[in-house]
Amino acid sequence: MRKIYTLAFILISLNSFSQTAKKPVAKKTATPVSATTLSINRGKLVYQKFCISCHQADGGGVPNLNPPLIGTSGVLGNKNRLVKIVKNGLQEHVEIDGEFYSNNMPPFKMLTDQQVADVLTYIRRSFGNKATPVLRSEVAQYYVKGKTPQKR
Amino acid sequence: MHKIKTILKAGACILFWSSLNLNAVGQSQNPGLKLPPGFSAKTILDSSGKARHLVVLPGGLIYVKMARPWKGNGIMILKENEAGTASVTGGFGNYGGTGIYVKNGYLYASSNEAVFRYKLNEKNEVLNPDQPERIITGLKMGRQHETKSIVLDNDNNIYVNIGSPSNSCQLQDRQPGSMGVPGCPLLDSAGGIWQFRADKADQSYAQGVRYATGLRNVVGLDWNQQNNTLFVTQHGRDQLNDLFPALFTAKQNAELPAECMYMIKKGDNAGFPFAYYDHLQQKYMQAPEYGGDGKKEAEKKYSAPVVAFPGHMAPNGLLFYTGTQFPEKYRNGAFVAFHGSWNRTPEKQEGYYVVFVPFADGKPSGNWEIFADGFSGVAAVMSPRQAKHRPCGLAQGPDGAIYVTDDVKGTIYKIEYKK
Numbered sequence: 001m002r003k004i005y006t007l008a009f010i011l012i013s014l015n016s017f018s019q020t021a022k023k024p025v026a027k028k029t030a031t032p033v034s035a036t037t038l039s040i041n042r043g044k045l046v047y048q049k050f051c052i053s054c055h056q057a058d059g060g061g062v063p064n065l066n067p068p069l070i071g072t073s074g075v076l077g078n079k080n081r082l083v084k085i086v087k088n089g090l091q092e093h094v095e096i097d098g099e100f101y102s103n104n105m106p107p108f109k110m111l112t113d114q115q116v117a118d119v120l121t122y123i124r125r126s127f128g129n130k131a132t133p134v135l136r137s138e139v140a141q142y143y144v145k146g147k148t149p150q151k152r
Numbered sequence: 153m154h155k156i157k158t159i160l161k162a163g164a165c166i167l168f169w170s171s172l173n174l175n176a177v178g179q180s181q182n183p184g185l186k187l188p189p190g191f192s193a194k195t196i197l198d199s200s201g202k203a204r205h206l207v208v209l210p211g212g213l214i215y216v217k218m219a220r221p222w223k224g225n226g227i228m229i230l231k232e233n234e235a236g237t238a239s240v241t242g243g244f245g246n247y248g249g250t251g252i253y254v255k256n257g258y259l260y261a262s263s264n265e266a267v268f269r270y271k272l273n274e275k276n277e278v279l280n281p282d283q284p285e286r287i288i289t290g291l292k293m294g295r296q297h298e299t300k301s302i303v304l305d306n307d308n309n310i311y312v313n314i315g316s317p318s319n320s321c322q323l324q325d326r327q328p329g330s331m332g333v334p335g336c337p338l339l340d341s342a343g344g345i346w347q348f349r350a351d352k353a354d355q356s357y358a359q360g361v362r363y364a365t366g367l368r369n370v371v372g373l374d375w376n377q378q379n380n381t382l383f384v385t386q387h388g389r390d391q392l393n394d395l396f397p398a399l400f401t402a403k404q405n406a407e408l409p410a411e412c413m414y415m416i417k418k419g420d421n422a423g424f425p426f427a428y429y430d431h432l433q434q435k436y437m438q439a440p441e442y443g444g445d446g447k448k449e450a451e452k453k454y455s456a457p458v459v460a461f462p463g464h465m466a467p468n469g470l471l472f473y474t475g476t477q478f479p480e481k482y483r484n485g486a487f488v489a490f491h492g493s494w495n496r497t498p499e500k501q502e503g504y505y506v507v508f509v510p511f512a513d514g515k516p517s518g519n520w521e522i523f524a525d526g527f528s529g530v531a532a533v534m535s536p537r538q539a540k541h542r543p544c545g546l547a548q549g550p551d552g553a554i555y556v557t558d559d560v561k562g563t564i565y566k567i568e569y570k571k
Binding site: 048053054057063064068089092107 | 220295298318319324325327328330391393394405495498534535536560
């Protein structure tokens, strides 16, 4: 709850800041920065740190090795599967548009749910992609669901 | 009004026709390669499948190994005509792969787990394309570095690369911070060059010899006829910075480790995965997976490379030039086809060209230089998918011209020299 307040505060202050900055120049109303935009911006930093070397700056991947993230059904489609790929990695031969990709992707278990949501939102909204954002709550939900229950 | 429409239509037709015409000329005569003075290049085949290694034989026959069967054939047969273009005349073999070689009346070709041979007739045609002799089988094949490049010596032995199924033998492949598997037991069956007899059926590890180890993945290899020795080009390990960000910067990762050419003698060890070669310091460094920190030198027991190129450029083809068409400087020297890097982000990618290394008496006699550039079709490749073509295989024709394959569009280039 406190985080929401903080976020709201940031949004309001960003908003008022941009308004004051723009006041003397134009009469346009400044658009508030949406939660999705903030998530995309944070996600870009995660992408640059952990994903860019294999999936490349343009999301094009590497032919025969690392799958492209541009317009593929895997990226635009099922969020559950995407969350699991980031958390568990991918150790299989993947076919996309008649091409095969076979490099190992390690599990990124060190990422927080928020980071996973952000990086997935970034890739679903970059490289020409226009899919819905992934929320932190969805990551938690999907990942728990996707896990095989452990017996104690 | 009707007249105007007709004129417009005619104009459009002419424009369309002329653009088609331009295209046809542009494709076959000038593939846009930059070459030293006196050399020219043309494409003898504009497109096919993922063309890997190839052999060019007297009589104009060319056999190309395809990474995956193209139109149902893992080996494409090309016939080059007098005018210098080639047409696909057939194909055989239902398996994809990379290696292909001709020696003593046999065509040898590899899948990613076996090697086959086919008897050739006096015209170099394959006699029984559907009944090859399987000489090697059961080789390790991972989901990376699975291709099996091959070459023969002059004593009826065949050398086969068996690449490491992992990047650097980490406990968890490509996981940031994951350490190396102690002793890296995968070296028992991969990460090296194996020697087999060229004429025995169904050999596997038990019948072969691990000829050299510590080679992560060799794609280019050739037999040097001047000193009767095997030479290989290795793909060095990836992701020093991704996996150990506290020890290596992205800039260091772009350059390191070197892509090395080795002269291989029986029993050699090139250090993988315990050590990597740093061409800037000219020494082997301990790999971070095995206690290295980017500064710690490795034990001095690994074979020194004969040439160390910058990192990640992916040397996919090696050819010692034994022809006489090219000028004196090129005779007995090495051509290396670099497939091009992916692991240099955020820097621009490197490679995507063919280099030349001058040799004398089986040793490099000068610095390497770029011989043929421009395959990618773009000024700078930032991401590998931008490259329109990527050089892969090299072969010398009977007249001394050299041929280069491309495994993006399957273009086959021919490079010639005229005084």
